[in-house]
Amino acid sequence: MNVYQTIIDAAQAVTPEMVSVRRDFHKYAETGWLEMRTASIIARKLKDLGYEVLIGEDVCERDARMGVPSDEVLKAAYERAVSQGADPEFVKATEGGFTGVIGILRCGEGPTVGMRFDIDALGVNESTDEDHLPARDGYASVNAGSMHACGHDGHAASGLGVAAVLMQIKEHLHGTVKLIFQPGEEGLRGAKSIVEKGHLDDVDYLFGAHTTGEAADGGDVTPGSYGSLASYKYDVTFRGLAAHAGGSPHLGKNALLAAAAAVTNLYAIPRHGAGASRINVGRLIAGSGRNVIADEAFMEMEVRGDTTEINEYVSDYAKRVLESAAAMHDCTVEIKLMGAAQSLNSDEDFCEHIAAVCTEKLGMKVTEKLAIKLGGSEDVSYMLNRVQSHGGKGAFVRVRSKMTESAHKRKFDFDESYLTKVVKVFCGMTYDLMKK
Amino acid sequence: MNVYQTIIDAAQAVTPEMVSVRRDFHKYAETGWLEMRTASIIARKLKDLGYEVLIGEDVCERDARMGVPSDEVLKAAYERAVSQGADPEFVKATEGGFTGVIGILRCGEGPTVGMRFDIDALGVNESTDEDHLPARDGYASVNAGSMHACGHDGHAASGLGVAAVLMQIKEHLHGTVKLIFQPGEEGLRGAKSIVEKGHLDDVDYLFGAHTTGEAADGGDVTPGSYGSLASYKYDVTFRGLAAHAGGSPHLGKNALLAAAAAVTNLYAIPRHGAGASRINVGRLIAGSGRNVIADEAFMEMEVRGDTTEINEYVSDYAKRVLESAAAMHDCTVEIKLMGAAQSLNSDEDFCEHIAAVCTEKLGMKVTEKLAIKLGGSEDVSYMLNRVQSHGGKGAFVRVRSKMTESAHKRKFDFDESYLTKVVKVFCGMTYDLMKK
Amino acid sequence: MNVYQTIIDAAQAVTPEMVSVRRDFHKYAETGWLEMRTASIIARKLKDLGYEVLIGEDVCERDARMGVPSDEVLKAAYERAVSQGADPEFVKATEGGFTGVIGILRCGEGPTVGMRFDIDALGVNESTDEDHLPARDGYASVNAGSMHACGHDGHAASGLGVAAVLMQIKEHLHGTVKLIFQPGEEGLRGAKSIVEKGHLDDVDYLFGAHTTGEAADGGDVTPGSYGSLASYKYDVTFRGLAAHAGGSPHLGKNALLAAAAAVTNLYAIPRHGAGASRINVGRLIAGSGRNVIADEAFMEMEVRGDTTEINEYVSDYAKRVLESAAAMHDCTVEIKLMGAAQSLNSDEDFCEHIAAVCTEKLGMKVTEKLAIKLGGSEDVSYMLNRVQSHGGKGAFVRVRSKMTESAHKRKFDFDESYLTKVVKVFCGMTYDLMKK
């Protein structure tokens, strides 16, 4: 019996259901840590398929979650999730922002294969134009300010497709499958909390995938990614003292002036001789009135580095700049970590392995370059680095399909053939790694 | 016949009406350039009293108005004014933010005596606590975000009281009376547009008055003020170009960085050897997202100087800093004048004259010091300087009454005996200057 | 017997000797803490006149001296002083930079009258042009880079004239006379060390004087000065770590960058609402080569304030800026106090007293204004404030005479009639205060 062919056929068969799930997730888009409806439905479906299911605090380490919204926002999101049809059994565990889900399939002794699917939406208002398919076909986001503009609706749906197909070929496998549905990838907020909980400690092979536009050479799959920048995201608040700018400027403690000193000196952090570094202060909001010494200044900033070491260098320097700028103008400063990623490198031999399976067993076309550079940052890096640190292998796969627009835009959309392809690659490789 | 005694009695008699008007203005508080209801009622009452009335573009030079709100805001304010009982005849002229009113009383040959009453509210939310009199007695502002927290409701009402009393003693006067009701004093936005229209060019004597807390020596009146700082208020917008902070920082034009460079260097403008200077950037809002090079930065700032010359020095230097900071980071900058005041000095001999009239004719107590320093800035300076520039005299009078709290606070209130006092001083002096 | 007349005559008689001494001091100009020849000759002459003489560490508190040159410079100056005719007995005590001298005349019970004469030259190269009198007449400075361009040669000589005349009228006095010859006034380095030694603690009346150009009204004397700015002078050294700017910029600790951050933020120290403040970084020297991260940066800076409080405010803020700028870029900073002055105010009634004595007893003309503003800073303020702090009185007198050029210029010279005038005022007042 050719199990690969079974996988190919099953992937095709499960596609309509994936499309339907994907469009449902798209319509009820939920941003990081608020994926309560989404997570509860994933858990429900995994359980119904026969998976052992973890959800809530069993998945995410409470204090390792970054950039969690305020209690008020969490509460409102919970109510919305319930009102929009969250699964009543599982949604409870997500209260307070515990929206990770893990589905486990145990097939006796053997390797552990992990897969990561990110599930959160972006803070974008979806286009309502007729030429935007989700709008025309009625599954555009109904949640204002939340939109799946990065394809994570597809990532989540493909994870359920993988779950369904693996369950079908279960008898041919030995070892353990872990399907990790991660919240809060945008802003690099969620992966670390799952890693800290220990879920990657026994994983021998790890995959992740991301929607990526068509390849010039028509390939379906690029097995690996590399070179994403390690990054930290910080929210920074300077606090000083208000005073009348005309009458008693010397009585103020000027938080806006401290922030300005910080900004210039942050950008002036020396380049690192060993590779690229980045720094950005993307937002700055300070002061209350023209004639008042500003008593507060808030900044959203980030640092990046080619390597984790370079990122640490910039981050340490940045903190020194922030603290010194505050001290300089007699203010205080609070620095809050809002997100983090490490640098990411797929294993070369593992990429070659994926390429071989895709080409020889699954009839897919692999791009000429087996790995491409990731411009930004991805927190799957936390998972991959943990797996690699104990000798495991992994790859962040780029699955190609047509995209209407670049990610994060209001009319972003992707060709749903993506879903089928992911199921083929992930299940094909899982079988190859776990076959008896 | 003792006309001074007539004035004293009339001031007392007109007080209940002034109190009623003041509370009405207080309830329907309107901020700068939006005083459409207020202005229309003032015009109505002046006309009913027999004054020649100017309103709308006849009062304020269109392009000399500073800090005028957007068309949208103006339109909404107009509709609100109409719905809150604006005078149907006069409100039309105020459309688009022409909310100055002048009442003229011509009594043949003789000197021209001008008086200025400012009529705008502040952008403050009034307290609703029971211990705040306007709240308890039902005349707290019904317009959210607008409150007479600086006493201009009283200034406006006192102007109508003065109008009523002067009309009663009209036959004893020769010359011309000009009662100037000025919009937009807060932010120093309105006076200049009236001066530019030429209304101060023939004024020989000018008064203005401001509510001021009780004097230590129990005086009712301090005839003069001096030493207010000349000032300019600017809104500044830097514009650059957005780019991804991780992938292509070099493609951005960083408006936030330009603003930060500007801020530090603005505060670093060298002190002036001849007197005090001030600079403040009170608000700064920049950028759209953490990982995007900020393409816009907005600042509210101001400069001040002991003298008009020092103010000009700081202003010129500040503009150079703003333009250079923009150029430095390849951005553009727009600098918009939002308000202005000159330095202000009451004429010493005129203050003595007021003191003499108050003490000897009106039975009022004058404080020991005939003039006190004005900490902030006042745009009556534009009027006073124009009058002084052609040989006229003037004073900015401080009329004392109990205040509950310092100005600009949410529970600010003043003792309405203020109204009676102003009528006595202004009418007494007008008579003294214009008596046949 | 009219002692005032005796003083007038004696002042005239002692003038040729003062001129001669002044020209000798002028020729052998010595800058701050190097006045070894000058001090030794002053001590010699005081002793020969019959004064009790203090010199060396008995006058200046070692650690309270500021801006003392290096041991090498001190050593060379000592050798030069010896070779240029220093008094062999007294010069020894000046070794190492102890160049203050005090002459004491005890006349039994009574008030203590102190007088301060500053004796140091400036770091200026004297003009050799024929139209410069000292050059033409052969007493221009022979010490390159040292010139009496501020009249302290005259101040020193006048102190010896005062000493001679007071000794003549000794029998008419009761109390104690203290003639204080102070080193290092330039840079505000010397006064504090004498105050710290306690020499002003028992002084009831204090005079100082300074050469000042002719008055518009032809007056000889302006009894008082006020309003000099309190000041601190600092030498600042940032230390970091060198690294190759191309290969490993991240390994450097950039002292030049730290200094630049400090400079901008120093100038940005908020104005003080209560009066004038000043800040200046006058020199900055940093780095060793174009392609090396600078490991050292040296700055000469100063702060000033209308009052001692304002000066302290600016100084404290400046230190915070310096330390924070260093910390920001991982450098260290050393801040060395090089000079200091307090704000200075002559006692009004004492000025009136001086005016009366000058006019009524000494036949001198006093200027209409009894006190004039001092633009810069003067460390006689330390002495005056100490005297005033225990209830004493004092004045910093401006004695008028023609000047060729403003002070600190290469052709500065003053009319030596100054010397006679000082003797008259100081001895006249001393007699008036100490007469039996």
Next chain:
Amino acid sequence: MNVYQTIIDAAQAVTPEMVSVRRDFHKYAETGWLEMRTASIIARKLKDLGYEVLIGEDVCERDARMGVPSDEVLKAAYERAVSQGADPEFVKATEGGFTGVIGILRCGEGPTVGMRFDIDALGVNESTDEDHLPARDGYASVNAGSMHACGHDGHAASGLGVAAVLMQIKEHLHGTVKLIFQPGEEGLRGAKSIVEKGHLDDVDYLFGAHTTGEAADGGDVTPGSYGSLASYKYDVTFRGLAAHAGGSPHLGKNALLAAAAAVTNLYAIPRHGAGASRINVGRLIAGSGRNVIADEAFMEMEVRGDTTEINEYVSDYAKRVLESAAAMHDCTVEIKLMGAAQSLNSDEDFCEHIAAVCTEKLGMKVTEKLAIKLGGSEDVSYMLNRVQSHGGKGAFVRVRSKMTESAHKRKFDFDESYLTKVVKVFCGMTYDLMKK
């Protein structure tokens, strides 16, 4: 006949003469544009060997020379050269800083092979310690502040060795040989002036070489270099206006403040997304005295980039920062180009060619890696890029020999076997390219 063997033997034979020349050049070290003695002797020797010789303005384009010392320094250097034994015939042409020399050997039709030898010393004081060979053996630099601490004495000497050997095998060559002796490589000042004169326009193959320490694998030669950073070196002078910092700070134009604003913002130039960039202000000298607003500030700075494009980006941005910082504080700025290099890449196939010749024909050992990264900047890049721009090939060769210390240090020295190796590689390759 085996010409390669002839070359090997001749290289050996010419070594003692090269050692002698190298030590002579070492003893009379001359820095950039002052290599008058050195150049005249090179010209003499080339002519004596039979080469056509170009020198003076025939070699270097006058206005394309960068960082030329002042006339005063040039004049003194000329006099020194003459007094230290410069060749009387050729030295004349070097007057004013025209110290390039080209030797041409024409062998009929065929390719043109160029070789570049840099000849200038560094501004370093040579060690006089006994353990420093040149000091012990009496050929340490006699010119204070000038030392061959980068091996260019060897480069120059090896060029003369190459000249001698090529002349011996002349009959076996067809085409043209150009031996280019370049002044002012340190500071990247000289190459461009030779390129601008057109001397590289007809060159088909270009070599340069540099002394490099022993390879880990014992190789004699690394055929290529790559990745040197493109760079510009600037001297920057800000000019403002002095004023008294206490009395009239507003009258100054603060050049030190302008420079500080420039420094911070220079370091804050955004990173380039496409590769490494560098910026450094290595020296800053500003101001004349503590209490004077600084009227001048001088900076030595440089920018670099992975590619010529990135370097241009940083340079353009830097100029904008400098000009804007000057304008901001009402100063002027002068920016003077003092040196420049482009990015450099040896041709891969040409490196393989060199490797083959060295290994197979010359019996030399080539390092495993055929090209190594150049950390800094090299202005041979100008020549190489010109040659490559018209289809020529080239390589910057690293010839290995023991070094006592890293370059630019006071005890730098290299094993003179270097000389022999260069002659072998250069002559071997020339023969291979030009053989009939």
